[in-house]
Amino acid sequence: MAVYTEVSDEDLAAFAKNYDFGEILSAKGIAEGVENSNYLLQTAKGPYILTLYERRVEPKQLPFFLGLMEHLARSNVQCPVPLKGRDGEALRTLCGRPAAVISFLSGLWPRRVTAEHCAELGAALAGLHQAGMSYEGKRANSLSVDGWLFLLSRIAPQDAENIERGLNDLLTEELFAISKAWPKAGLPTGIIHADLFPDNVFFQHGKCSGLIDFYFACNDLLAYDIAICLNAWCFESDGSFNITKAKRLFAAYQAVRPLEPAEKAALPILARGAAMRFLLTRLFDWVNTPAGAMVKPKDPREYLLKLNFHRRVSDLGAYGLS
């Protein structure tokens, strides 16, 4: 939930003059995305999203993200596209921040994930990976193993202990183990979304109507993106793993892009890494969010449970993969 920057009506009216959508009839701050300020604009030509990029997005990486959205949309991935102004530019400045107007995508994200959603997700993710192959932009994943080590170094051991006794030791040992076992080569790489949680996937009439929020996208192992989705989509609220959801996800993904044997073999370690990534960022936000902040941090313990599930996995059958 965001809206960090209040845009004045004068600034907005001046900003609107860069575009062909006519007058802005309304601008509502929306509770979407925790990294940026988002406004839903009503214009004479329909709704648009106005995004002001805040702290966590590096301005010099914005052309990579905006270019990716354009590339994917041209390749028939359903996703929003940046709107170009009269000057041909999509990226400009508003209230001292980089800002862009993005097309509006119909659909609702699923509050209750079903196995059908997971099948739709699998197909959409594979389509994204295939379309990303021809994108020329490159961006390293700043939240892979090295990034996790850095994050852990910034979390005081006592803060981790306060969340759960023994957590600091567990994180240190587990991160060492993941780091050693992480696949160094031999797996297909390409553009990954890297944050494809249910609130970033819209559905209409039971079908995926589009993917949003590409601001963690980067070049990395394609199967790691699946591992993130396993964590984000296939666990129930009681912490149990739903193998039916995972099977549907894999089946739909592989109908588009079959997994290589090395990718399947790497899944348990990739899933552990994905759980570690979200456990660490949530833990970092949990201990660093001041009281009275505008964003409520997410409970890191959810991902501790998921991490522990993956640590116990001994064969791929646990994920519904033969």
Added chain:
Amino acid sequence: MAVYTEVSDEDLAAFAKNYDFGEILSAKGIAEGVENSNYLLQTAKGPYILTLYERRVEPKQLPFFLGLMEHLARSNVQCPVPLKGRDGEALRTLCGRPAAVISFLSGLWPRRVTAEHCAELGAALAGLHQAGMSYEGKRANSLSVDGWLFLLSRIAPQDAENIERGLNDLLTEELFAISKAWPKAGLPTGIIHADLFPDNVFFQHGKCSGLIDFYFACNDLLAYDIAICLNAWCFESDGSFNITKAKRLFAAYQAVRPLEPAEKAALPILARGAAMRFLLTRLFDWVNTPAGAMVKPKDPREYLLKLNFHRRVSDLGAYGLS
């Protein structure tokens, strides 16, 4: 900034069947109103607001509020109106909460208030007061003097002292003084908005395009509503009172409904009361909002400065009233 209740796509689709606006294409939680959950719906028939009423709104008072909006709109006050479903009902239940769909109002609320805004506000407020005269619904103001005494009794003296040294004594003495001096009779009463802050007043092309958020509306002294606006609209961010803004507000208001001499004479005490009302609710929220809550409480000290300004007022010239 709100959205307390997450509405699932299934619940929303079922809810939409009660209305004639067709399919809901999108539902975005919006950062508007701190008391309720608000979604901006995109439908085949255009945008609407879906409101789920949370903790602070008593369900049995909802017919008063919804009826008031209908009454005002019929009387040419620009404000949203509740949409009736196929069954003729505007109020129904969603996710276990009372819920209503409200028409969409174009315009933006002013982030930087100008004297012109204050003139528009004055005319709109007077129009609201006049139109309210013929509304049959009645609701006592639960946030008048008795309500303030109750609130103060729920704030620990030490919590007040932690905000500012001497604050507890000041509140106690000042509330006693206000209570004694509060006008008991002789002033015109009627429907007041009671929360007409800039974020509840929309503008388009410099003109007021409508008023929103009637969930504090009640029967009370009309001039008290002006006193609330003086506090909310006529102070600068450095704490100084802008007499030009007040003059424009009064002039525009009185062009529609001239103030009686007794109302003018009561303004300083009404303004002190209005400052006390928001000081107390902010103080209460400040000390009672848990760390990590979704709503960032507003700093009560802003209203302490305003209260102290009004305490020093010795004649109406300070407000730009002769």
